[in-house]
Amino acid sequence: MKSTRMMAVIAALIATVSLAPHAAQSQEVRLGDIKRTNLMKEDLSIPGREVVQVRVDFPPGVVAVRHSHPGEELVYIIEGVLEYQLDGRPPATLKAGDVLLIPYGTHHAVKNVGSGNAAELATYIVEKGRPLSALGK
Numbered sequence: 089m090k091s092t093r094m095m096a097v098i099a100a101l102i103a104t105v106s107l108a109p110h111a112a113q114s115q116e117v118r119l120g121d122i123k124r125t126n127l128m129k130e131d132l133s134i135p136g137r138e139v140v141q142v143r144v145d146f147p148p149g150v151v152a153v154r155h156s157h158p159g160e161e162l163v164y165i166i167e168g169v170l171e172y173q174l175d176g177r178p179p180a181t182l183k184a185g186d187v188l189l190i191p192y193g194t195h196h197a198v199k200n201v202g203s204g205n206a207a208e209l210a211t212y213i214v215e216k217g218r219p220l221s222a223l224g225k
């Protein structure tokens with residue numbers, strides 16, 4: 089039951105981020121316990137690429153299940169403590185002020201391992217027209 093709910097949350101996340109608003113129109117979306125605030129979606133000067141920026145809030149213990157993106161993800165930790173599990177790497181625990189680059193197509197999961205809210209600023213440099221996230225296998 090819990091994995092079915094999580095799959096529904098991820099499907100909604102993919103649909104929501106694919107329709108992210110353009111700059112100056114932030115939109116808050118709740119996906120299960122995860123809150124996403126879409127901040128920007130703009131074309132880049134590189135043909136076929138766009139930048140998407142999102143604030144993601146994770147309550148304590150909440151996990152974003154294994155997924156990947158069609159481009160690079162740059163993460164800045166705004167608050168709290170998040171653990172990132174990237175395929176082929178040991179887990180990385182980041183706190184406010186830390187940064188992380190998740191390479192194109194790398195499957196990863198994220199968990200709030202702190203006692204309070206955790207938030208990241210996620211900036212995606214991705215292929216235009218593709219879903220922002222794909223579930224991992």
